[in-house]
Amino acid sequence: MSNPMQAKELLIRAVECDQSGRILEAQTLYTDGIDQLMNFVNGEPDEAKRKVFHTRIKEYMDRAEAIKARVNGKLMLGEVVSHVSIEENDTGYDYDQVFGQYMDRKTIEILVEEPYMQQNYQYANLVRFLELAITNCPNLKYFRLITKEAQDPKYTDNQKTNLGQIKADLERRNIAVSIKYEDSLHDRKIYLSNGFIIKIGRGLHFYKAPNPMYSIGLNNYKFRKCLQTDVDIWRNNSSKS
Structure with a gap:
């Protein structure tokens, strides 16, 4: 099972990279962090806890989509x-x-x-x-x-x-x-x-x-x-x- 603390660390680093303009690295960290968190949540038996985690995951997924749009914009000629x-x-x-x-x-x-x-x-x-x-x-x-x-x-x-x-x-x-x-x-x-x-x-x-x-x-x-x-x-x- 994935470690939620590792996922949290990845996502914190993603936010830091995002804020400092390192959008390529932020994109990778968001993806890896969300994947780890999803794997953990899928194994969580408590429905209430799963609901809280899904809310947080949705927030990070929205950030990841915003980063993806910025990256795609930077790659346009x-x-x-x-x-x-x-x-x-x-x-x-x-x-x-x-x-x-x-x-x-x-x-x-x-x-x-x-x-x-x-x-x-x-x-x-x-x-x-x-x-x-x-x-x-x-x-x-x-x-x-x-x-x-x-x-x-x-x-x-x-x-x-x-x-x-x-x-x-x-x-x-x-x-x-x-x-x-x-x-x-x-x-x-x-x-x-x-x-x-x-x-x-x-x-x-x-x-x-x-x-x-x-x-x-x-x-x-x-x-x-x-x-x-x-x-x-x-x-x-x-x-x-």
């Missing part, structure tokens, strides 16, 4: 502030050069929607992105990754292990992490809480493998050849709200 066309075999497009200037100390939350996170080079790309985020966003407090769950058995265990390692490392740096799996995910998007949205045709994975392996570009992606893709940077219209 506004105006394009930059467009970059990367051609096949181009070089000079490290993450920092492409969109690093839009990641700053005002960024306290980041959402990455990246369907493909199953192979070693894809985890390496995510780590490179997070290294840039930690460098450019000193006030980062929350990171959410939405990806597809690996279906091939040879990738399933590695996905849980590798993403778990990344999550644990960020949490050691006082950055809360949520990893969600959505099998229907198709679009690729990076949302920054300072109001910018980065859309890359190939997501984070627009680099070619170094050839030969030990050549310039192995570690510094500025020298790495790219796949053809387009990058659009949007500023959300409600970024000041």
Whole structure:
């Protein structure tokens, strides 16, 4: 049975995040807290107590719906502030050069929607992105990754292990992490809480493998050849709200 004190703690943290503008984290905490409270209430034999709990749950569900509306509003595209066309075999497009200037100390939350996170080079790309985020966003407090769950058995265990390692490392740096799996995910998007949205045709994975392996570009992606893709940077219209 779920612990009502744990649910209460999650919901208190949700309210605190909501009030401080960390709406992505608040959304996750509201969802987890409500789920735990519902599980507890379903096992409560006292009808009067269940009624009291349901009243409280309804209040938190209303708050969660309001947060969801705010999040959806933040994820709506506004105006394009930059467009970059990367051609096949181009070089000079490290993450920092492409969109690093839009990641700053005002960024306290980041959402990455990246369907493909199953192979070693894809985890390496995510780590490179997070290294840039930690460098450019000193006030980062929350990171959410939405990806597809690996279906091939040879990738399933590695996905849980590798993403778990990344999550644990960020949490050691006082950055809360949520990893969600959505099998229907198709679009690729990076949302920054300072109001910018980065859309890359190939997501984070627009680099070619170094050839030969030990050549310039192995570690510094500025020298790495790219796949053809387009990058659009949007500023959300409600970024000041």
